[in-house]
Amino acid sequence: MGGRSGSQVRRRVLARELRGLREAAGLTLDEAAATLDVAPSTLSRSESGQQQISVHVVKSMLDVYGADDRWDELLRLARASRQRGWWQAFGLGERTHLVGLETEATRVREFTPNYLPGLLQTADYARALFVAAGVWGSGASLENAVAVRMIRQERLVDADEPLHLDAIIDESALHRPIGGPAVHRAQLARLLVAAGLPTVTLQVLPLSVGAHPALASPLTLLSFGDLGEPDIAYVEHTLGAVTMDKTPDVERARVCFDRLRTEAAGLADSLALLRGALDRAG
Structure with missing residues (x-):
């Protein structure tokens, strides 16, 4: 029961990966937030791992950031980050x-x-x-x-x-x-x-x-x-x-x-x- 089955760190890893993809796409926080139709503060909290990110939002981010090659990997990580510890x-x-x-x-x-x-x-x-x-x-x-x-x-x-x-x-x-x-x-x-x-x-x-x-x-x-x-x-x-x-x-x-x-x-x-x-x- 006490194995590596938590979610807090997975959320942090996901946040770091998504922030890196945004930056690689050449988008500022405000630009990405506007395209994703979310508040910059919401995107900032997501990128710092302070809040969970839904799988739907992650899909939108991957589309906007042009990260089709990371789709399966990051969606698995998104689902893992939402699991109850x-x-x-x-x-x-x-x-x-x-x-x-x-x-x-x-x-x-x-x-x-x-x-x-x-x-x-x-x-x-x-x-x-x-x-x-x-x-x-x-x-x-x-x-x-x-x-x-x-x-x-x-x-x-x-x-x-x-x-x-x-x-x-x-x-x-x-x-x-x-x-x-x-x-x-x-x-x-x-x-x-x-x-x-x-x-x-x-x-x-x-x-x-x-x-x-x-x-x-x-x-x-x-x-x-x-x-x-x-x-x-x-x-x-x-x-x-x-x-x-x-x-x-x-x-x-x-x-x-x-x-x-x-x-x-x-x-x-x-x-x-x-x-x-x-x-x-x-």
Whole structure:
């Protein structure tokens, strides 16, 4: 269920392709909008991936831009961009924006300062986080949020469409007993298992490092492989999240993550820190 079946990134890819075709046809945004009989603002939102584009409108664009050789390819992409993502069946709405991006990604680079990455959490650990944050309430919405998080993890062991995770965890997160002692121990044991997966690279940023470039927040970078979509940076904070796709912003995020990777302990030392935390947890 958790394979690459999303729509958000497909919409972005379609938007980029259509914008390129318009420009190749020598049409300005206003000229194309007038010919297509749509408002320039509407065409601009379509070309930036901010709204869905109907298959009918895509056909009109291909006619106007003289792109007959791309007809079948882009109509398939248009239909894929309008499909409901698997996560939408859980009724979690806009709060699952990261899930839509991650579903299409082939690689995730993530740093977490105060908790462990969602792709490596146990169900009990995730539930304790959600309850503390007060985002999902209780009952069905809470359990649906936990279920989505567990489904996301399936791609780490998917033989056909694997997701590769480079995770850097602040050492303090290894000692924070989220969910209580039993949940904490089970979570640390889960990390040890995950660290052995061929799709997971796990590093710990030791407390001895002191100040570092991501003290203020977690950081996620998503890459999309064969889709050709540029990397996207994603930052969660207490009141929500920010998605960044502008080249300078993404490059800053990439430099930040690379610095963290350099300052983090190596793989063997990271495992030693993790085993030490598990031993102390009892």
